[in-house]
Amino acid sequence: MSVSHPTQEQVDAILWFHSIDLGGGVVTKGLSQPQMPEDQFPSFAGRSVLDIGAWDGYYSFMAERLGASRVVALDHYAWGVDMVARGEYWTECIARGELPDQSRDVTDFWLPELPGRRGFEFAAAALGSKVEPRLADFTTVDISELGVFDVVLYLGVLYHMKEPLTCLERLRSVTKGVAVIETLAVHLQLLEHSSLMQFYGAGELNHDFGNWYVPTIDGLHALCRAAGFSSVQTVVGPPQPQAPKPEPLRARVGRRLAGLERPDDLSAPSELYRAVVHAFV
Ligand SMILES: C[S@@+](CC[C@H](N)C(=O)[O-])C[C@H]1O[C@@H](n2cnc3c(N)ncnc32)[C@H](O)[C@@H]1O
Numbered sequence: 392m393s394v395s396h397p398t399q400e401q402v403d404a405i406l407w408f409h410s411i412d413l414g415g416g417v418v419t420k421g422l423s424q425p426q427m428p429e430d431q432f433p434s435f436a437g438r439s440v441l442d443i444g445a446w447d448g449y450y451s452f453m454a455e456r457l458g459a460s461r462v463v464a465l466d467h468y469a470w471g472v473d474m475v476a477r478g479e480y481w482t483e484c485i486a487r488g489e490l491p492d493q494s495r496d497v498t499d500f501w502l503p504e505l506p507g508r509r510g511f512e513f514a515a516a517a518l519g520s521k522v523e524p525r526l527a528d529f530t531t532v533d534i535s536e537l538g539v540f541d542v543v544l545y546l547g548v549l550y551h552m553k554e555p556l557t558c559l560e561r562l563r564s565v566t567k568g569v570a571v572i573e574t575l576a577v578h579l580q581l582l583e584h585s586s587l588m589q590f591y592g593a594g595e596l597n598h599d600f601g602n603w604y605v606p607t608i609d610g611l612h613a614l615c616r617a618a619g620f621s622s623v624q625t626v627v628g629p630p631q632p633q634a635p636k637p638e639p640l641r642a643r644v645g646r647r648l649a650g651l652e653r654p655d656d657l658s659a660p661s662e663l664y665r666a667v668v669h670a671f672v
Pocket residue numbers: 423443444445446465466467468469470527528529530545546547548551
């Protein structure tokens with residue numbers, strides 16, 4: 392059976408991050424669900440596209456299908472790191488109460504044969520795709536050599552960055568039209584319009600030691616502007632506020648007597664969600 396007409400069995404032998412329709416009823420069973428719908432993207436027609444952190448390439452193939460003139464799919468960690476070995480090391484670190492040495496990703500855990508790129512290569516062959524894979528760490532790659540693109544996708548990457556502003560400056564440098572940034576964001580009730588970043592220094596976010604900063608939507612806008620983008624549009628913003636539960640009369644009277652005006656401030660809930668913005672040059 393050739394890869395141009397893959398069977399579900401062939402596809403299931405690969406560990407997928409994305410769910411990609413390969414045609415003929417064969418769909419990869421990705422860990423990431425759901426994927427972003429097409430209406431959250433700008434037009435790709437006739438435009439050059441760079442997909443940073445492409446992994447299996449779902450969004451690269453989407454851009455190509457929607458008429459992009461050229462698509463480059465860039466990735467690094469997901470393609471080359473031995474996730475199983477690293478996961479075992481992280482588990483040992485947690486048991487010892489230590490933080491992992493992240494530099495081991497590109498030394499002890501680096502697999503030059505790039506097993507994590509198998510999904511991308513398989514899907515590209517099955518789809519007859521011309522998307523160009525590019526193995527590079529976006530934080531260190533020579534940007535002048537990478538070139539500039541009309542549309543740059545930065546999806547699910549920002550919270551993995553130790554230096555988010557520097558990374559957004561690099562993103563701005565490779566963008567000549569619009570960057571689509573999708574990221575975990577935090578909604579802090581009663582601080583809705585504050586420009587803030589939550590910091591996770593010890594793997595508290597999804598047990599992933601590679602997750603660092605999570606901005607509020609205003610923080611995300613401010614970061615993009617500081618990085619040199621001229622305007623920023625929210626495509627997916629914070630969840631709609633919940634109507635506050637009415638406070639029982641006894642509690643309200645008790646609070647007044649104790650001189651407390653807004654005790655809710657001390658326990659205002661926060662909610663993580665996935666924000667999407669378009670940042671224009
Ligand atoms: C959460 S996944 C998101 C994958 C895809 N963009 C999506 O939204 O479905 C994060 C991706 O960013 C990649 N990544 C993280 N840091 C990177 C870096 N410095 N350079 C290139 N890719 C990076 C990871 O390897 C991984 O494929």
